[in-house]
Amino acid sequence: MTTEEQLEQLNEAISSIENGAQEYQIGSRRITKASLSTLYSERLRLNNQLENERNNGGVYVARFDRR
Template sequence: MTYKIRTLEEQLASVQDAIEKIESGAQEYQIGGRKLTRADLATLYAREAALRSAIAAQNGQNVSYARMDMT
């Protein structure tokens, strides 16, 4: 089995897609007889911040990102 190495930008897009789906009400869903649950938002927000920082560092920027949940 081979694994595709995804860029930081691709990983960030995946994390942001998961965040968007959860925020729009798709935290948990069922397909056929299988029930699927996405990661919790706190974990995804932390991963998003880490990826943004890594991308900034990769691009020679010294930027920190924070995301606040106002709910």
């Protein structure tokens, strides 16, 4: 999965929580999603990673000196 795809999924999760889907119950089972602060931190990390990928082109160069 690409960084962009991860970021898209993360934004969808954040949006659903912000719109009231933090916790829900089905029968006797209660489901709680991740905290927004955790998701915001991960979004920041992914945004930084994506920016690095775009700026650096994902290419790394090694230089070896001959002696």
